[in-house]
Amino acid sequence: MTVLYFSSTGNSLYIAKRIGGKLLSIPECIHKEVFDIEDSEVGIIFPVYGLCVPPFIMDFIKNASIRTSYLFALATYGFFPGAVCGQLSGIRTKNGRSFDYINRLKMAENCVTFSDMAKSEGDSKKQQAQIDELLADLTDHRRFIRGDSPFKKLMTKNHLKNYEFETGVGIADMLTVSDDCRGCGTCVSLCPMKNISISDRAPVFGSNCISCGACLQNCPQNAINHKKEKSVARYRNPHISLEELKISS
Ligand SMILES: Cc1cc2nc3c(=O)[nH]c(=O)nc-3n(C[C@H](O)[C@H](O)[C@H](O)COP(=O)(O)O)c2cc1C
Numbered sequence: 001m002t003v004l005y006f007s008s009t010g011n012s013l014y015i016a017k018r019i020g021g022k023l024l025s026i027p028e029c030i031h032k033e034v035f036d037i038e039d040s041e042v043g044i045i046f047p048v049y050g051l052c053v054p055p056f057i058m059d060f061i062k063n064a065s066i067r068t069s070y071l072f073a074l075a076t077y078g079f080f081p082g083a084v085c086g087q088l089s090g091i092r093t094k095n096g097r098s099f100d101y102i103n104r105l106k107m108a109e110n111c112v113t114f115s116d117m118a119k120s121e122g123d124s125k126k127q128q129a130q131i132d133e134l135l136a137d138l139t140d141h142r143r144f145i146r147g148d149s150p151f152k153k154l155m156t157k158n159h160l161k162n163y164e165f166e167t168g169v170g171i172a173d174m175l176t177v178s179d180d181c182r183g184c185g186t187c188v189s190l191c192p193m194k195n196i197s198i199s200d201r202a203p204v205f206g207s208n209c210i211s212c213g214a215c216l217q218n219c220p221q222n223a224i225n226h227k228k229e230k231s232v233a234r235y236r237n238p239h240i241s242l243e244e245l246k247i248s249s
């Protein structure tokens, strides 16, 4: 089994680890131009962004040639997943493969402008029960596409009319760095887009940000803030370490 994942605060990586098999970071695959994947079972796990599949994950799926007899996709989300399952069901890989199994999992919210991270609980009984159900589905090679309710479809349609997901400069121009920064470079290793460099012992953000928040959530000094964050509290899935979230180049 090969599990491809993207995770800025560990929720999706935790699910990937629970599933097991060979774990491949999607940002690392993109940087190393690994787009040909072959295994008996292949899965893709990522967070919902703006009620949708994050654009760079969508691009990755469309550019990947995946040869497998069982292809599954899981979207983790914090509050409202929108019509992400329907969106996934319409995607094909480069070699024309569609998903055999699509599901979503409610995990802890990790968007600092939407919610106070002090309230994000990453290991509830409900989450664990949901993960157990999901693992049973995958073991059985269940063929299942989760449907989206008419409400979810309508909300997503309306949302997309007035909102375009922030890429390009993304949230980078909303980030500030405090004097607590020690110039350690951890944020550089966490950024999936290689959008951070260190200059004069402090991070400098470029214009290729996908708004994932990995840098500000995981800075060991908590030195990065978003101008509109709900609080200074930060979240990382309790089962995942900072080291595991770093992206090798
Ligand atoms: C930029 C951004 C947008 C998000 N948009 C949504 C959303 O539309 N709906 C939702 O329920 N959660 C949303 N979230 C929360 C994440 O999908 C959720 O916390 C996810 O489990 C994080 O996974 P990770 O720890 O693997 O990165 C968003 C998070 C970020 C950073």
Ligand code: SF4
Pocket: 177, 180, 181, 182, 183, 184, 185, 186, 187, 188, 201, 202, 203, 218, 219, 220, 221, 222, 223, 224
């Ligand atoms: S991770 Fe934090 S302390 Fe380290 S360079 Fe980045 S902002 Fe500074």
Ligand code: SF4
Pocket: 170, 171, 172, 190, 191, 192, 193, 194, 195, 196, 205, 208, 209, 210, 211, 212, 213, 214, 215, 216
């Ligand atoms: S700069 Fe920060 S928020 Fe933007 S893509 Fe990199 S890690 Fe994510």
